[in-house]
Ligand SMILES: Nc1ncnc2c1ncn2[C@@H]1O[C@H](COP(=O)(O)OP(=O)(O)O)[C@@H](O)[C@H]1O
């Protein structure tokens with residue numbers, strides 16, 4: 001048995017300290033972790049707070065309450081055991097202890113597939129490179145020697161090394177579904193993302209290698225389960241052969257849709273027993289609820305997610321597919337902004353990139369281009385006006401360099417805009433347009449200071465996410481798509497697949513969506529970005 005589905009973690013750890021900036025209030029694992037300020041000198045009270053580490057830290061793990069008593073000599077072993085349980089992945093045998101396992105029909109080397117695959121493809125090979133169920137991947141690979149190391153994530157004052165192991169992804173020797181009894185469905189939800197077609201393609205191809213013949217696509221996200229006008233799309237290697245050559249999703253996407261019980265009713269009606277769900281946080285929340293509902297109804301179903309978001313806001317993963325492509329595509333916009341700004345008298349180029357809660361695209365695109373003077377992201381507060389504001393620095397740049405480029409993430413500066421409380425069909429907050437706002441404020445400001453400027457605003461957001469995946473995302477999509485199928489056949493459900501420290505792993509869905517991953521302002525990467533742009537703090 002692969003033990004329990006871990007609860008979503010919403011926890012609070014208070015590190016007793018006089019400076020409120022180190023009062024850590026967050027979700028999930030990082031709640032155990034004291035994030036350091038940018039420089040220890042900036043927060044001397046933190047250093048003197050070392051003794052606070054020795055106190056017991058009460059941590060609520062969703063339903064269960066876990067308390068890590070750092071004075072307990074065995075706290076590390078206990079922590080590691082609890083971690084293992086949280087990251088255990090639900091398995092069909094949790095609900096069906098007598099579920100029959102058969103030898104895998106997935107072989108690395110085989111003869112041409114025959115019409116009659118029952119009993120497995122004929123293979124000449126004995127060794128298939130299967131993954132052992134006990135194989136693990138290490139989640140954190142840096143051993144910090146001090147809480148003052150940049151980006152340090154520490155549990156105690158010594159930053160003791162704690163091992164956090166997660167399940168390795170890949171094909172298993174035993175499978176829990178007979179290919180001829182599988183009806184697999186694929187669904188893509190949320191916004192577009194480069195690589196969706198690549199993942200669909202590899203799921204289909206891998207399912208066929210296992211011997212599955214009944215594969216369908218559900219059109220337009222979860223809506224496709226309830227809308228009677230939308231019919232399933234039969235999928236095969238032939239259908240998906242070239243779909244990766246274009247962006248978008250062969251199946252279409254949508255936000256909003258039916259309730260979880262309607263979705264599961266529809267799955268029962270259609271006889272779907274493998275569901276591959278491609279989407280972001282919202283989609284995964286839905287996938288996990290579908291998994292729970294299937295368990296409640298004692299349905300032998302595998303629900304496997306593949307995280308899709310150009311925002312790169314899924315926890316624990318090196319990156320999500322489409323992110324690299326988005327960063328690469330953003331280069332064209334930034335370069336255009338630079339050329340426009342550089343070629344104009346007192347030119348200012350402003351580029352808005354996506355990133356609802358997380359500034360990863362803006363940060364990485366700024367870093368990659370080397371042409372950005374000011375990068376603004378949601379995670380780092382700033383002022384536009386005032387002596388330390390963005391506009392003052394912009395004036396300095398115009399005076400000293402003659403031109404400037406600003407890159408903003410869409411979620412940046414929302415506190416400076418009027419709130420509308422508007423939501424999209426999925427319940428996501430509709431953001432104010434900060435790109436337009438800073439463009440207007442820039443024009444106003446320079447008029448006020450009687451300095452002629454030529455402002456060019458570029459919003460390439462939808463162009464970026466509609467392109468096809470680049471080569472590196474193409475490879476990532478291939479591996480994720482294949483591993484999703486391996487996970488389902490291995491009998492896992494309520495899981496998702498990701499790249500972690502360059503290895504591929506299965507994670508329980510709640511752990512990756514507990515909250516959106518965001519840029520750590522104390523991380524080396526953000527500091528590198530600041531070094532590259534040369535921008536000051538705008539506070
Ligand atoms: N908490 C939730 N529980 C169940 N379904 C959800 C939840 N949040 C979002 N969804 C559904 O997931 C789909 C995609 O969600 P959305 O937030 O738009 O995109 P993404 O998955 O990219 O974050 C939508 O159909 C939405 O209704």
Ligand SMILES: O=P(O)(O)OC[C@H]1O[C@](O)(COP(=O)(O)O)[C@@H](O)[C@@H]1O
Nearest residue numbers: 190191192280308309311354355356
């Ligand atoms: O216009 P739409 O389709 O609502 O998409 C906008 C959102 O899509 C994204 O690119 C990705 O969001 P999701 O991961 O929720 O699909 C966000 O950065 C952006 O806010």
Ligand SMILES: [Mg+2]
Nearest residue numbers: 190280281282
């Ligand atoms: Mg989302």
